[in-house]
Amino acid sequence: MKIAMIGTGYVGLVSGVCFSDCGFSVCCLDIDEEKIADLKQGKVPIYEPGLDEILKRNKEAGRLSFTTEPMAAIKDADAVFMAVGTPSRPGGGEADLSFLFAAVRSITPHLEDGVVVVTKSTVVVSTNQRIYDIISDLRPELKFSVASNPEFLREGAAIKDFMEPDRVVIGVHDEQGEALLRQLYAPLNLPDERFVVTSLENAELIKYASNAFLAMKVTFINEVANLCEMVGGDVLEVSRAIGLDNRIGRKFLNAGPGMGGSCFPKDTRAYAATGVKYRAPQRLIETVIQVNETRKINMADRILDVFEKPINKTAAILGIAFKPDTDDVREAPSLTIIPRLIENGMKVRAYDPEAMEVGKTVLDDVSWCESAVEAARGADILVVLTEWGEFAAIDMSEVASAMAGDIIFDTRNILPAEKVSGAGLKLMRVGAA
Ligand code: UGA
Numbered sequence: 001m002k003i004a005m006i007g008t009g010y011v012g013l014v015s016g017v018c019f020s021d022c023g024f025s026v027c028c029l030d031i032d033e034e035k036i037a038d039l040k041q042g043k044v045p046i047y048e049p050g051l052d053e054i055l056k057r058n059k060e061a062g063r064l065s066f067t068t069e070p071m072a073a074i075k076d077a078d079a080v081f082m083a084v085g086t087p088s089r090p091g092g093g094e095a096d097l098s099f100l101f102a103a104v105r106s107i108t109p110h111l112e113d114g115v116v117v118v119t120k121s122t123v124v125v126s127t128n129q130r131i132y133d134i135i136s137d138l139r140p141e142l143k144f145s146v147a148s149n150p151e152f153l154r155e156g157a158a159i160k161d162f163m164e165p166d167r168v169v170i171g172v173h174d175e176q177g178e179a180l181l182r183q184l185y186a187p188l189n190l191p192d193e194r195f196v197v198t199s200l201e202n203a204e205l206i207k208y209a210s211n212a213f214l215a216m217k218v219t220f221i222n223e224v225a226n227l228c229e230m231v232g233g234d235v236l237e238v239s240r241a242i243g244l245d246n247r248i249g250r251k252f253l254n255a256g257p258g259m260g261g262s263c264f265p266k267d268t269r270a271y272a273a274t275g276v277k278y279r280a281p282q283r284l285i286e287t288v289i290q291v292n293e294t295r296k297i298n299m300a301d302r303i304l305d306v307f308e309k310p311i312n313k314t315a316a317i318l319g320i321a322f323k324p325d326t327d328d329v330r331e332a333p334s335l336t337i338i339p340r341l342i343e344n345g346m347k348v349r350a351y352d353p354e355a356m357e358v359g360k361t362v363l364d365d366v367s368w369c370e371s372a373v374e375a376a377r378g379a380d381i382l383v384v385l386t387e388w389g390e391f392a393a394i395d396m397s398e399v400a401s402a403m404a405g406d407i408i409f410d411t412r413n414i415l416p417a418e419k420v421s422g423a424g425l426k427l428m429r430v431g432a433a
Helices: 010-019 033-040 051-060 070-074 097-108 127-136 160-165 176-188 200-231 235-244 263-276 284-304 333-343 356-362 372-377 397-400 417-423
Strands: 004-006 024-028 064-067 079-082 115-119 142-147 168-172 196-197 314-318 345-350 366-368 379-384 407-410 427-430
Touching: 004 010, 004 097, 004 196, 004 417, 010 024, 010 051, 010 064, 010 079, 010 160, 010 200, 024 356, 033 064, 051 064, 051 160, 070 097, 079 097, 079 176, 079 397, 097 200, 115 176, 127 142, 142 176, 142 200, 168 176, 168 200, 168 263, 176 196, 196 200, 200 235, 200 284, 263 284, 284 333, 314 333, 314 372, 333 345, 345 356, 345 372, 372 427, 397 417, 417 427
Parallel strands: 004 024, 004 079, 024 064, 079 115, 115 142, 168 196, 314 345, 314 379, 345 366, 379 407, 407 427
Antiparallel strands: 142 168
């Protein structure tokens, strides 16, 4: 079986590498020549634990290759996976499908009879039908099938999520698509109930509704945290206890500085826009989007409010990435909070174990530091924005001696309170008075 993976962004690269590790022959295609040149040399453009090793192993075994030539990728392919980005349209919530459709047009001349074109990109309802129509118009004689196979990979845990998924969803409109995808996922040995075969439209909706629900869950606990702060509660205890109800579940109930990343913000916007378009407004999700935007601003204001005059006070920011184990800063709380502190006259020193190179390209006027303790040097307040493991284990007495002030704001509730107070520092948390 041969797979062509179109697009070597996060989803395409992880999926392509993992399929090759399952024993299939995979060729990844991208129009970015520099990226492909790097990948050919085994250089992985993103930070994802374990990805570089698996890539190297499969490249050496001759199962994984990279190209910028559509012909080379698609020749003899049984499945062509579309994993092209679907960003938000500038100024609007809708997903911009132009890159995806351009990619479909560019591969169509090379498709061969019997091929299944599978969409992995996150796409709004009816996109797969449009892909079918584009290919049929350009190649009326071609015998092909389309399928939808949304991904549920979390950055930082993407390999495990691919190899041991909660479920694999495939949307198909004929048996050929179903049979091929069953074969491709057979190496994962999933029990039958975890393999969901459904229509193209359902598969498209399942992806968006899943992300929308999780985003709503996170936003819900963030609002509970606000209430805890006002009434003297503690969100850690409230969330633990409500999560023990199996119907609710413990996961995605950690209050924080607001959700970010390349998926939840973009996908909730696209989902809400789809609701409006089809006259079934998704009001809960519209509210989630607003609440989340406001939350990031409120976090910055909580920092500013610590000081009577924030001008020339220094904040040490620990964590730029939107979550740990990634260097991704897209729509991260740091990108709202840091500029707002700087606009209000504060100085910012920052450290992140992986995301500083990317952070430097999108954040101005920040003093970048080589370690957490270095960032704390001379700071009036230290703010944990990302729950990297090394921050939870930080030596608080070293932090205390480095800082000029004594306020720690833990927006992820990961620091042990007794260690903070033991070092003579004052702890502010989310969801606690
Ligand atoms: C998310 C989904 O979890 C994946 O299933 C999906 O495949 C992916 O989007 C996608 O559509 O590609 P990801 O963006 O990697 O994955 O990040 P999450 O781990 O879901 O976190 C999203 C945001 O919610 C982060 O900002 C995180 O800090 C925040 N979050 C998450 C919380 O604040 N509290 C929680 O309890 C959980």
